[in-house]
Amino acid sequence: MTNDYRFEFRPYQRRFLRSLTTNHGKWDIREGIILRLTDETLRVGWGEIAPISWFGSETLEQVLDFCRQLPGEITDETIFSIPDELPACQFGFESAWEWGSWKWGNEFFSMPNAQCPMPNAQSFSALLPFGEAALNQWETLWQKGYRTFKWKIGVDAIADELKIFESLTRILPASTKLRLDANGGLSYEEANLWLRTCDNLKANAELPLEIEFIEQPLPVEQFQQMLELSTSYETAIALDESVATLKQLAACHQQGWREIFVIKPGIVGSPSRLRKFCHQHQIDTVFSSVLETAIGRLAALQIAAELSRNNRAIGFGIDHFFEQEETWFQTLWNDL
Template sequence: MLKLYTYHIPFRSAFGSAGNVITHREGIILVYRDKDSGIEAYGEVAPLPGFSEESFEEVKEVLLLNKAHLEEAIIDGSGQETLRLLDQIHRFPSLSFGIDTLLYDLAAKRSNKPLVQYLFPGFHSSIQSNGTLPLSNTSATLSKADTLTSEGFTTLKVKVGSDFNNELSVLSSLREKYPDIKIRIDANQAWTVDEAITHLTCIEELDIEYCEQPVHKENIAGLKKVTEASPIKIAADESARNKTIISELTETHAADLLIFKPMLMGTFNDIFVTKELADTHSIETVFTTSLETAIGRAAIAAISAGLGRYERAQGLATGSFLKHDVASEKWLNLPVIKFPYKIGLGISLHYEGLKEL
């Protein structure tokens, strides 16, 4: 039996994303219960405001209209064919990712394997996550850095883009205090092309791992210009908002790295193929969540373990941004994610706070 549940979870504090301020996360949890085996499989459909082109209401309508047909397809083993059809008709990446997560979770559980092992027999048994460091005054930023490093984070992502002189001072102090940690910065589209080149040249000596999205997401030519001129590696984040644009970024080599948000990309196969394209152009990928619940994050962690670069921290430890979650597994929110030997996604769903459609 297939059931649909909506969630509405506040953030601990308002979250700035792609020029928008969002105060909560909402989405739809798919639950399929196999009456013969007792297996319960999960998926999550959660368009991200400011990134996804489809809306929560649009994916909800499609799921309600197709729920019976999808359930029948899962029962008779034609779930992937139905997914391909829905993907071709609607082209809603979050919908495709959520349904595919459900299908793969079910297949892994029927095989009695963790999802990561089912997908990638040679997966990394552990993967690093970065800690996120809001940049304010020097003492506050260093205090937060103390907390994150004491928890075990060895890569910190620092938000910049508001006051470069202050940011330069804080970053310098951060690097002086922590000479061995990796520091990556996220400019959130704040700079012009000239500003980006100037600012990045100024901080070259601070050994910055890379800078995310220095210019506006639509300015692909400008992003390429910064990439070619910057002494620091450039990562496309907001620009890399779907597989079509990612293909353009890859083929024009507009960035050194691509931030992959699987919820924006569609089916697992879409993710695999797009990753292969980036590899052929020698462009590295870093996987990150779209601030989903534990269901989406567990799927992304599994994909990261199979496709991500082991030496590079991935953007996975975002569960703490939510006031509460739909599962309580702590392994998902640690600085180093070590996969438990639990079949499928490796989580147990809590139904408190969920509303059945």
């Protein structure tokens, strides 16, 4: 039996409180689409399409083109036949379908008044600002309960970053876990230097800080070199940009990657196919935000709760990059 849904969507823009700087450049405004599906019984499902084209998803223009060409009434077949070239659309429509179908339990379905369920902050990894600002920002986040932090590298000169890193490792409290995220911005020589530095830190009993992993040290096209590095050092490597979509995730696993996979549900593609892959292969995962709103985050956290393994903090400690959402959302929902 095929179900029919009334389909509505609305683009949004959210300005960061401060620019997010990575190897890919500065990011000032988060843009995406909120969508709503209403079935014949008037049950509503909310979804979000939050593409990051420079990370591997479709562009916002492609998302808008796709949504605009859809009729006002769509079916299950429409939702589950979205092409792989539109992974953020697959996530947005399928998660809205799950929401409206009450696949997650009925305590979440009174949006817009419901709050996104937030695990204890210790379950989250908080994103630090790049550069020296991290030396001051970490304490505020620590006081909020975060014990795992991510810090961007590959942005400034490596000598300067290594000096900041040394300072950071000496001021962070014991039991802290630190992730270094290069966004593919290191050379092979620089990656070796970072990994060697982290291994030396592990050998220093006076520094109890744990370097959990280095994330995406090399560009996507240098997969074989990352595979080689993963067997040469004790410090773990996590793939991120290399596994942005489900197709890439399957390809890297097929080529022998057995360390950590950072999965961004908001752009990886179909939630149902992701679940099937993870259950089949039992991969070591870290689930991470695409700086989505509470709607997309709810769906992503549901996936993370189902599929996370090895007790790794999930990368959703990003609330400090935006203003509170309630007023902004209320305006959007009233307009829809």
